[in-house]
Amino acid sequence: MKNKTIFICFYLETYTYIALKGNHLLLYNTIDGKYIEDFIDQSCVKAFSYFINSKCYSQCLKRADVSKQLWKIIYKIRNKFMGDYYPVNSAHEILPFSFPFSMDFNLQKDNNPLRSTLQTETNLITYINTIHIYPLSSKNEKEYTSIYFYEYEDEILLKEATLNQIDSLVKMQSIIFQLPGIDSLISQFITFYGEQVIKNRIIINTNYRRIYKIKLLSEVGSWNPENLNIFIDLTSNFDKACFIQEVIKYAKKANFYFLLENGRQYKLAKSLICDYNIEKYQLTVYYNNMNLSFFEKYVYSDQKDILKYTISKQDIFANTILNKINFGQLFILPDNRVYSNINDRCLGFLGQKTIQELIYKEMTQRNNWLKTRNKKPCKNCIYQYLCPPPSIYESMIGKMNLCHIIEKTNNGKKTSMD
Ligand code: SF4
The missing domain is CATH 3.20.20 (TIM Barrel)
Structure with a gap:
């Protein structure tokens, strides 16, 4: 049997919108209107905060750090075509996936660009x-x-x-x-x-x-x-x-x-x-x-x-x-x-x-x-x-x-x- 890798690359599609307020999470598919809403644990908060703050829709996670709830959410994301994961051997295999400014609907805006x-x-x-x-x-x-x-x-x-x-x-x-x-x-x-x-x-x-x-x-x-x-x-x-x-x-x-x-x-x-x-x-x-x-x-x-x-x-x-x-x-x-x-x-x-x-x-x-x-x-x-x-x-x-x-x-x- 093949050994499991230590890491996974968890990524979201560019049309997925994330809203995270405290531990309240909403993931929204802007193409078909499907969504996932949940109150999440710390492991999930960390992962989704990373997406929002880094302006990057891919990240490397250690399997051992992924909580049961995060796995559940990842599978829901996969079923709703909002993202997925794939196994990787090291963090170097992750392709950074950033937004151009005009598409960055997750960006926290301090000043109004207009x-x-x-x-x-x-x-x-x-x-x-x-x-x-x-x-x-x-x-x-x-x-x-x-x-x-x-x-x-x-x-x-x-x-x-x-x-x-x-x-x-x-x-x-x-x-x-x-x-x-x-x-x-x-x-x-x-x-x-x-x-x-x-x-x-x-x-x-x-x-x-x-x-x-x-x-x-x-x-x-x-x-x-x-x-x-x-x-x-x-x-x-x-x-x-x-x-x-x-x-x-x-x-x-x-x-x-x-x-x-x-x-x-x-x-x-x-x-x-x-x-x-x-x-x-x-x-x-x-x-x-x-x-x-x-x-x-x-x-x-x-x-x-x-x-x-x-x-x-x-x-x-x-x-x-x-x-x-x-x-x-x-x-x-x-x-x-x-x-x-x-x-x-x-x-x-x-x-x-x-x-x-x-x-x-x-x-x-x-x-x-x-x-x-x-x-x-x-x-x-x-x-x-x-x-x-x-x-x-x-x-x-x-x-x-x-x-x-x-x-x-x-x-x-x-x-x-x-
Ligand atoms: S008006 Fe809209 S954004 Fe404001 S609290 Fe109600 S649902 Fe939320």
């Missing part, structure tokens, strides 16, 4: 991907506490100076405009930029009660209904007659966003979706300080929700350095105030500052575009970078984790999160 490239970046404008134009003249608390629901005032036009300022941005193909649905504003844009630009690249967000005011929508073939987002606020006096008359004709193509705050409104939303065959919809729960249990039931995520869809290596890498929800978004008000997050302080005024300067300010002095889950409790959680980035909603209600995970983990006996 911040450090800013000094040499000459065209920050290329970071913008969406501009929200708000025809609002005043900031009203109710309007700004609901993320998806914009209230509008009619007949407010953007100043020509504002249009001139954003002129060069409009010409960039990558930018999407999100306009609240005021007809006069749309007409103004059509005059300024031409019908084709407006039809193809502007998304209209409109409250269902105001949809009849958008004349463009009634012109046959003039608008792609897929670029239409209809917001239905069920928290205050839902007007069913108006909904039936004005809105259901868009049920197959437009995107429907329902705002609700209790079980009764939830049932109403479900019945509207079902009765009128609405195909694309999203339910948003409004937190009103009194509906915590309803909010927890429908908004809080669980492990199942987080791991439901495969999360790619690129997504995990992006989650470690920036906020995919907020990044690249600017909000412009008619008085030229510019925001990178409408619930934050204004960045400055167009006209007094260039767009380039305002973006630089966001990326150096504010933390909307680069806000990651690097604060407690998320920084102690193994799902830290698998979870979607922190949303504006989380900051608004002052709770940085809308999930059941930490409470569940803390109720378990085996964890050592700190």
Whole structure:
């Protein structure tokens, strides 16, 4: 019988993501979404810490030092195609297997790499991907506490100076405009930029009660209904007659966003979706300080929700350095105030500052575009970078984790999160 070697080479595939918090381990296959989660012993902690800290996905282990649990995990890793081991006679036979920086999604980042490239970046404008134009003249608390629901005032036009300022941005193909649905504003844009630009690249967000005011929508073939987002606020006096008359004709193509705050409104939303065959919809729960249990039931995520869809290596890498929800978004008000997050302080005024300067300010002095889950409790959680980035909603209600995970983990006996 052949003698066993003294050493093994234990290695992981480059698409395997590791999260290790105390003795809580998660190994995640970024190709098919399979994972291994366990509370591990010291021998395992040592092996997986090595992978993370050395930035090297292969290591030499003495067979005698490999605990029973580590063997079990190695076999699970093999079965899920996330890595394997092979026998070696000495440490010299191990091929070091390191990551190029851009792929290193396990790297512990002390400084944000995007911040450090800013000094040499000459065209920050290329970071913008969406501009929200708000025809609002005043900031009203109710309007700004609901993320998806914009209230509008009619007949407010953007100043020509504002249009001139954003002129060069409009010409960039990558930018999407999100306009609240005021007809006069749309007409103004059509005059300024031409019908084709407006039809193809502007998304209209409109409250269902105001949809009849958008004349463009009634012109046959003039608008792609897929670029239409209809917001239905069920928290205050839902007007069913108006909904039936004005809105259901868009049920197959437009995107429907329902705002609700209790079980009764939830049932109403479900019945509207079902009765009128609405195909694309999203339910948003409004937190009103009194509906915590309803909010927890429908908004809080669980492990199942987080791991439901495969999360790619690129997504995990992006989650470690920036906020995919907020990044690249600017909000412009008619008085030229510019925001990178409408619930934050204004960045400055167009006209007094260039767009380039305002973006630089966001990326150096504010933390909307680069806000990651690097604060407690998320920084102690193994799902830290698998979870979607922190949303504006989380900051608004002052709770940085809308999930059941930490409470569940803390109720378990085996964890050592700190
Ligand atoms: S604690 Fe934070 S990172 Fe962990 S699951 Fe909850 S929200 Fe996501």
